[in-house]
Amino acid sequence: MASFFRLTSSLRGLTRPNVTNRVSVRSLASATGTKKAAVAAQVQYEEPNEPGPFFEQEPAGPRVATAIPGPRSKDAISDLNRVFDTRSLNMLTNYKQSYGNYIADLDGNVLLDVYAQIASIPIGYNNPALQDVARSDDMISAIINRPALGNFPQADWSDILETGILKVAPRGLNQVFTAMAGSDANETAYKAAFMWKRQQERGGPDAEFTQDEMKSAMNNLAPGAPNYSIMAFKTGFHGRLFGSLSTTRSKPIHKLDIPAFDWPQCSFPMLKYPLHEHQAENAAEEKRCLEEAEHIIKNYHNPVAAIVIEPIQSEGGDNHATPAFFQGLREITQRNNVLMIVDEVQTGVGATGKFWAHDHWNLSTPPDMVTFSKKAQTAGYYFGNAALRPNKPYRQFNTWMGDPARAILFRAIINEIERLNLVENTAVTGDYLFGGLEQLQQQYPEQFKNLRGKKQGTFIAWDHPQRDQFLLRGKSMGINIGGSGASAVRLRPMLIFQKHHADILLDRLSKMAADMQ
């Protein structure tokens, strides 16, 4: 542990925050249904808090009271199994006892959570600022008076968008179409791309549909329902509904038995880590993939309307590419008149140390569309080009078209991210954490292979030869970690993950590696 504490003291940027930098705890007691004292009594403080935690009442460390699942959890899981598929269950969770970075179960176990509901909790369990917003009249109205947004938007919808979702719109993109989750965010973006492409070919927004198009569309046939495609990348993940699954290429279990569109896939660069030590061969690999991408776009038998790509392939194993690769892709899409859709469902909202992961690329032209979900707690796609708004109403439409309640929550999340400077925190903490992991890698090279995510905030991963066992062992050591791809351990802490959490994580990882040596 000593080495980590040395790193702590030498780290710049995150000094002791003053009181206004802390999350207020005034609302905690009532929301957890317990008094403060009861919460405090339940958690064993293993060591004193470091100065300056965002969550004042957060446990100082994990507590493992029983095997996981413990006896109470086992009973409850068996009960749940009667009505719900529990085979993918990881941990039956007591959310009311979870707080900040810590997730609790029914047996008194409290784990440091660096998986965060598959990368979707942004600023901590039972965040008091979010509790206040959840109690507000605006939220209550949004919950119980859910509008059909396209027809009957609420009077303050423009305000909710402008002070929330659109406030953090990626550079160059000033419009949004709201959705429910990552899959339909991507699929509505794909629909916008197909409409844009066909409209161009038809002669612009004023060109009318032909009788043949209208008739064939009703029969699911071209030209009305064109055999056009979205090009995706091997080992990418974009969701699980029929269109999004046709672009998902993560694992067979995600795709087996489900009909798919005949859409193309391009190789994603398989880079060697650490990236800076393999620059020449990585550049050659990226060049190969770029050439393949352009070849597919020019030649695929089902014309490509758009490409979709993740800044870091997440479910597929935390595969990185360099800014040069994405710059090259942007040039190729522009040269060939296809759209570039960046899927920021997992990378967006601060996790990589910038608000959007594609901010790392310094593109000369922004992507055409950027999709989001997860940590936004709402979903949709951003766009800028007015030609991406369909030429007629009711072409991009559904009953709910998103959810104002969740848009209001995202606004509150954004406010907290800004107030506490959490993107910067994630960048700084990520660098610190990465430094610690590099030391572990030196000590246990086989257990921390292909460490990746340097200068990408806390969006960090490595390969472990016995990954699933490693993750299980994590639970018994008090940390909740997820995997991705075949062998990656992926870290997806929240944006309130701080140096003192990194120290605990590094300490436990070190012990786990020693045990498994």
Add this chain to the structure above:
Amino acid sequence: MASFFRLTSSLRGLTRPNVTNRVSVRSLASATGTKKAAVAAQVQYEEPNEPGPFFEQEPAGPRVATAIPGPRSKDAISDLNRVFDTRSLNMLTNYKQSYGNYIADLDGNVLLDVYAQIASIPIGYNNPALQDVARSDDMISAIINRPALGNFPQADWSDILETGILKVAPRGLNQVFTAMAGSDANETAYKAAFMWKRQQERGGPDAEFTQDEMKSAMNNLAPGAPNYSIMAFKTGFHGRLFGSLSTTRSKPIHKLDIPAFDWPQCSFPMLKYPLHEHQAENAAEEKRCLEEAEHIIKNYHNPVAAIVIEPIQSEGGDNHATPAFFQGLREITQRNNVLMIVDEVQTGVGATGKFWAHDHWNLSTPPDMVTFSKKAQTAGYYFGNAALRPNKPYRQFNTWMGDPARAILFRAIINEIERLNLVENTAVTGDYLFGGLEQLQQQYPEQFKNLRGKKQGTFIAWDHPQRDQFLLRGKSMGINIGGSGASAVRLRPMLIFQKHHADILLDRLSKMAADMQ
């Protein structure tokens, strides 16, 4: 109007409710952000309330203060248009001033709402019972601690399901897979059907995938991604994502430019109304469609895994079929070993005078899956057969897998439906309303053509030769109505729509028809 009042007094079943049958108003003032007096002052009571309204404070009638949109709405719409597509906007809504069956705008207009957010508001705007639930600790936790349900379900998830969603499960279906909205509810049901079909062919749940299947699935090709299909019905609507849109056959504008699967469509019976006056020819038409359905199922080049059908085709124009038709379909699906998915997204949760519209059919075997959304305020599919649970985990999975917050809300909706006997209310009020419409039809046969929905609760429609003008005129007369298909006026009131609301509606419809005569 006299005739309607006569009907009122002769109607059985809905007598003056006692105080416990009323919706409590204690929470209204704070949720609307105004005091009761202010609300009351804003609404002009045109006539005294009938005895026994569920919402004590509900306006006694609509109030039209300005043209719609009025000056304030126009300004706000122009503001909204900068960031949101307002071409499909119907009415910019002031939800905080909406109450019960009445929807308000920014200009002081208060309309009787028989469209109800495209049939999705179940028990009234600002329902006090729902306000209480929205304020509860459980709801607040669900809003701010949204789980990845498949991995980290909350400890009370089985309780939320069993006392909510599953409490109203259709007969014979005791399991649910939760989703976000109608489209993904249908698509996940389709996925379950494809997995079931291929598993059967593979030799059951223990048969392993072949290498060829795993490899071809990753390439979007058969056999891993099989060219199988879902059979849908002409003029049906099942959603707008790629799989659901491939089964939607409502209008070209819903489908144009979007790639679709080569899946079959069967004729839906085009019946003559009133049904009881055309029994012989309607039976012949249904027989023709049943024969076509079986022919497609036996012969379509992309094998049919399931059929999907709405009990009443809603978006497609309120097209009805008889119980005999659906019984016939059930027999055909069983005989040919394909699944029957009933899409109750719009018909479900009480609107037809039974909790599920397919309860009208008296099927000898329940449907295999029933999908729901809209008035449930959450979504998913019910199933009963254990073989519909995929044989391995992570085959039917996504990050959020629904939303406990919305499941808690549905539970509260169910409780209110039971407490106030709202399904029965809808059946009785629907019969009353239908009787009034039959009188209007006698008076204005051209403006109330093909009146349909008898004994289907308030799920009533008719054709009007100038439908869009008729709907617009409705707004100026203080009623908010929607259309469906090419020429149908569809009524989709909430479950708290009562006789005195029906009287107002009938009065306004009568005046509109007289004006347009």
